[in-house]
Amino acid sequence: MKIVLLSGCSGWRLWPLSNEARSKQFLQLLQNEDGDYESMIQRIYRQICEAGMGEDVYVVTGGAQVDAIRSQIGWKAGIIEEPSRRDTFPAVAMAAAFLAYEKCVSREETVLVLPVDTYVDNEYFEKLSCLDETLFQNTADILLMGTKPTYPSAKYGYILPGEKLPVSGNGAGCLKVLRYVEKPSEEEAGELLKRGALWNTGVFAFRLGFLTELLRKYTDAKDMQAFHADFEKLPMKSFDYEILENHVYMAAIPYAGKWKDLGTWNTLTEEMSEENIGSARQGESCVNTHVINELSIPVLVLGAKDMVVAASPDGILVSDKHKSSFIKPYVQEMNIRPMYEERRWGEYKVLDYNQYDDETKSLTKHLMIRAGKSISYQKHYHRDEIWTIVDGVGELLIDGHVRNVRRGDVAYIVKGQLHAMRAVSDLQFIEVQIGAELSEDDIERFEWEW
């Protein structure tokens, strides 16, 4: 069985901690049993490994997330990079094509697709492990996992189950799917609830051959190069709308254990074991309030009830928990660049940005490169950069010449000059950018063998 994790892009709902560059699944806000903080992707990957299913895990994602995934879950899982972000149907298709054409996986192999951002306990993985065996009993083309709804929500998919299928083993209890309805109105959802419908947990299992067969409708590709070329032809739709709503031969395994979508501040804070993360203090008058502070300055909250306060280099959110799901349009309007990014080599945060006139802007960053890592050999066309090393030891490469740098050293990199840095020990430096245009896009990368 191959496990495919869908690592989507969701920068809005958990703003300001999530942004264009840092999706919610990378926020380290959940505490494991040892008391260490982990992100949603770290948690689910750890749980998969603990359930003994960590051998064949692939993460489908866009290029922007590759650094963060490698930094958070290491190098054992495969990464399947989408040429562009086009919703979950193209993402699943990409994974199937990659497994079939690149990895030459058998047509009979079960593919299990999981969302990366659900909050579940270990029982979920026990249940998942039976999907392979159940599929093998020819129950259906696609196997789903359904959970009992708690209210008629308009944001989930609904599985309308029929008779019990003759399945033995752990999959006993498997039900035929009569109909699948993605995101109905609340009224329809109420009707579906009356008829015993289940919420879709976002899990689906199928044999690889079933999906590659189905993909013939969209592309003739038989290798990855051809598939890449045809990728833009795939409809920009979710797997639920494109496949589940239109396919009749499906079955579902009911799941009664813990399952939660940590998509909003309201639901996420319910799973946070600490009321304050980071430098934060709440007065005794506060009730059911959570503070997550990634800034180095303190947050003090007095007399707040049912609120979430989240602060990051991107901004500050103060919200009633129930209103926090309405955040999206406000954040979209702001249209600001990400002020914090986790990268393959370390991380940076923006400290200061100023525009003095049309020709003059300055931007100050704090960067951290982890020992042994390096930032790419690059140049900029529109800015000078002044680097001041504040801690650690590194190798600075400028126009082909390497010199050692340590705390207190300063490097002046003028427009057009090729430069890179490799950290010998964890390296911290302050970068001051000066120029008429200061953008992450003003970069040309080159090869260098350290």
Next chain:
Amino acid sequence: MKIVLLSGCSGWRLWPLSNEARSKQFLQLLQNEDGDYESMIQRIYRQICEAGMGEDVYVVTGGAQVDAIRSQIGWKAGIIEEPSRRDTFPAVAMAAAFLAYEKCVSREETVLVLPVDTYVDNEYFEKLSCLDETLFQNTADILLMGTKPTYPSAKYGYILPGEKLPVSGNGAGCLKVLRYVEKPSEEEAGELLKRGALWNTGVFAFRLGFLTELLRKYTDAKDMQAFHADFEKLPMKSFDYEILENHVYMAAIPYAGKWKDLGTWNTLTEEMSEENIGSARQGESCVNTHVINELSIPVLVLGAKDMVVAASPDGILVSDKHKSSFIKPYVQEMNIRPMYEERRWGEYKVLDYNQYDDETKSLTKHLMIRAGKSISYQKHYHRDEIWTIVDGVGELLIDGHVRNVRRGDVAYIVKGQLHAMRAVSDLQFIEVQIGAELSEDDIERFEWEW
């Protein structure tokens, strides 16, 4: 008549905008009729000038506020600097000594003492202008101004009035003071209210000779040098406790116009004409909520009711307005250095602070020196500083040598090196401090003639 403004130190109640270095009276949060923002001290000084009383104004303050006062109200008002902060009785005594011994003001001259942080309209100044004339009619040693209380507060002083005094002119209505009670319990305050007591507005007028005479009880000083030497002997008490509670020959003028103590976020936000200052957005679901944001990152507030959100380089406050008066113990506990300061030469804010190990700290600042101003010629014993000019033109002085600097220039100032900077045009630069000890106290200042 000489006007003495008491500019005290109050860094707690309006945290994080006020701090050790920036008292509440310097926060530019009030809008004047032209729509420009002004601080409490700017507002009251403007009102004094508009009432035609701006000729003889003195501000009594500690040395730490001199830069901010000069920067906000200019050079026309005199500044009387206290050798140390010892409450309002020593402050008023200092002002009296300064006027008598340094300025040789006549013993018969009226001295009018005003707090700097009350929010009043122009009627208040009309009333003040009659205190001189009333005092001249020998009504009392000390004239107060009282206003009708609205509730039995334990935080004000109470004037218990007796019969009307035979005063003619604008001071008609002047009442004998039977008793003065500073900060009674709420119960006592209730009793006083029943007996017609008034709140003290913090205004008092007396003849200079009355106070210098009274000071003989504490010191024999007859010149400023001797007075300075004896300053520490003065009791560390408020004028209200030390004088008003113990003096019988007082009268009070009732004042019915607007009077407000802008001491807490709750009272201050009532006078703010805008709900958002700085980069701030409130969702439609917000009610009676104010946001003051001095950071460059945006603040978004959803579903808040009766709240104040204040963000500055010192920290972030989220508070129910009514609870905001309980802020003091929380802020005292934090014990953090000021991250923003307004200085005579311009301003700075701290962008970043990190401690890597016992020997290694770094601190990054953005500084702005106004055209024509300079920072003092100084050296540090425990840190190197790297300055990167990001805008403007200046003269950099290092160990007696001056060189011109402009945008893009970098200066490396090592421990022990003498340095200063003068701005030719408004000068912006980023300073990275590196050292084992990073404190504003690690500074030795020298003279330099530019």
